[in-house]
Amino acid sequence: MDTVQHVFRGTFVHSTQTCPMEVLENHILGVGSTGKILFIEHAEKEAQLALKWKFDESKIEDLGKNEFFMPGMIDTHIHAPQYSFIGSGMDRPLLQWLEHITFPTEEKFSDLDLASNIYETVVRRTLKNGTTTACYFATIHTDASLVLADIADRYGQRAFIGKVCMDSNTAYPEYIESTEESIAETQRFVEAMQNMKYDRVKPIITPRFAVSCSERLLCELGRLADSYGLHIQSHISESVAEIQEVLNLFPEYNNYTEVYSKNKLLTNMTVMAHGCYLTDEELHLFRSNGSAISHCPNSNISLCSGHLDVSNVIKQKVKVGLGTDIAGGYSISMLDAIRKAIETSKILFMEREKRRKESKTIHNHLQEENGMLPEKECNCRIKNNGKKVLSDQEAFRLATLGGSQALNIDHITGNFEINKEFDALLISPEIHNSPFDVFSQFSKEDMVQRFLYLGDDRNIKAVYVAGRRVVPFQNNS
Ligand SMILES: O=c1[nH]c(=O)c2nc[nH]c2[nH]1
Numbered sequence: 001m002d003t004v005q006h007v008f009r010g011t012f013v014h015s016t017q018t019c020p021m022e023v024l025e026n027h028i029l030g031v032g033s034t035g036k037i038l039f040i041e042h043a044e045k046e047a048q049l050a051l052k053w054k055f056d057e058s059k060i061e062d063l064g065k066n067e068f069f070m071p072g073m074i075d076t077h078i079h080a081p082q083y084s085f086i087g088s089g090m091d092r093p094l095l096q097w098l099e100h101i102t103f104p105t106e107e108k109f110s111d112l113d114l115a116s117n118i119y120e121t122v123v124r125r126t127l128k129n130g131t132t133t134a135c136y137f138a139t140i141h142t143d144a145s146l147v148l149a150d151i152a153d154r155y156g157q158r159a160f161i162g163k164v165c166m167d168s169n170t171a172y173p174e175y176i177e178s179t180e181e182s183i184a185e186t187q188r189f190v191e192a193m194q195n196m197k198y199d200r201v202k203p204i205i206t207p208r209f210a211v212s213c214s215e216r217l218l219c220e221l222g223r224l225a226d227s228y229g230l231h232i233q234s235h236i237s238e239s240v241a242e243i244q245e246v247l248n249l250f251p252e253y254n255n256y257t258e259v260y261s262k263n264k265l266l267t268n269m270t271v272m273a274h275g276c277y278l279t280d281e282e283l284h285l286f287r288s289n290g291s292a293i294s295h296c297p298n299s300n301i302s303l304c305s306g307h308l309d310v311s312n313v314i315k316q317k318v319k320v321g322l323g324t325d326i327a328g329g330y331s332i333s334m335l336d337a338i339r340k341a342i343e344t345s346k347i348l349f350m351e352r353e354k355r356r357k358e359s360k361t362i363h364n365h366l367q368e369e370n371g372m373l374p375e376k377e378c379n380c381r382i383k384n385n386g387k388k389v390l391s392d393q394e395a396f397r398l399a400t401l402g403g404s405q406a407l408n409i410d411h412i413t414g415n416f417e418i419n420k421e422f423d424a425l426l427i428s429p430e431i432h433n434s435p436f437d438v439f440s441q442f443s444k445e446d447m448v449q450r451f452l453y454l455g456d457d458r459n460i461k462a463v464y465v466a467g468r469r470v471v472p473f474q475n476n477s
Contacts, residue, residue: 072132
């Protein structure tokens with residue numbers, strides 16, 4: 001029998017299936033001993049709830065003026081070892097960056113002391129920035145990957161941990177496993193994780209990307225995921241050079257997506273990072289398989305990989321969340337991912353508008369010179385595909401509920417629905433060292449908006465995962 005452990009009264013901001021950002025003022029939210037949300041109701045109904053759940057009214061915690069709770073943020077794509085070189089090497093394109101910076105660094109994670117040190121730092125730092133769920137890539141080293149799992153569990157973060165698989169690496173041959181080793185070590189990793197019986201830390205099958213995996217390895221990893229019922233993560237269609245390499249390596253497949261789907265790696269528990277260049281045909285395959293995309297706009301810009309048209313992904317009804325993609329992306333904060341997702345969408349919109357205006361000008365010019373163009377040509381040259389800019393509300397949804405849908409855990413977390421676990425951030429816009437100012441005329445919506453655009457970890461006063469406060473924030477109390 002669940003009993004009430006916490007009761008909060010104040011403002012709650014979350015997303016629902018129908019509303020990307022809903023602000024509930026003067027509500028009370030109750031969390032049970034199992035960490036699940038028991039009720040979220042208007043404060044006037046307090047007396048009735050007290051009766052039903054028998055909580056002591058003196059234990060109600062009133063939120064401070066202008067404070068609010070929002071759901072914990074979900075980073076659907078982050079490379080834990082790469083935190084060690086965050087913010088450097090941003091002047092190279094993807095494949096060169098992997099060869100010269102990433103692979104030589106990841107190779108060193110056979111050293112468990114190094115791994116333990118970096119992994120502890122990254123888990124603490126992500127939590128401090130409000131990431132209550134993280135979907136991690138580790139390295140090819142099984143024992144170090146298990147260390148990451150242990151640290152995430154110890155700090156109370158909800159996490160997926162991927163031991164990276166790669167049996168091909170012509171760019172940096174020192175960092176590679178044999179096919180047999182990769183399969184056997186993945187199995188060892190999965191079984192060791194299962195033996196640990198962590199509540200909220202799970203293994204995820206992780207072929208690095210098609211460039212670094214043989215067809216046999218992909219096929220065996222698809223089988224393992226199927227037989228253990230596991231999540232899957234990888235990269236797809238991030239840069240033009242990468243796609244070209246995949247098409248050269250797998251000439252018998254029609255496109256990049258097929259390489260994964262035909263090897264059983266595109267399931268309803270799959271999240272693929274980037275997807276900048278996926279065609280509508282490939283997106284259709286994602287949708288029909290129930291697979292998701294992790295949109296990593298900071299990384300896409302930093303490595304000059306390309307832009308994902310996330311509005312089109314949403315329009316095609318493909319599940320999508322946001323990722324920091326440390327360290328292709330240079331910011332550990334999911335707030336940055338929200339901002340970069342909005343900015344990317346605006347850049348794409350402006351490019352489309354520019355093209356539309358240019359073709360309209362050409363069109364007018366030709367009309368003057370030659371009379372009317374054939375109608376078909378007019379339409380296809382000036383149309384804007386009806387695509388819109390990503391709204392702030394929709395970006396907020398992607399960082400919370402969208403991420404939980406992408407990882408297929410939206411029955412557990414992602415918003416403040418009853419029976420989900422209470423993964424939450426207590427946001428304090430008026431903390432003494434806040435990076436932004438609050439004016440008296442601000443509504444709650446204004447407050448949320450300011451936090452999304454200008455806030456940082458200083459405004460995150462407390463972090464809860466499954467009802468448990470996970471990191472002490474001495475500075476902000
Ligand atoms: O952004 C990226 N980071 C990586 O580590 C990686 N590996 C393959 N493809 C990748 N893309």
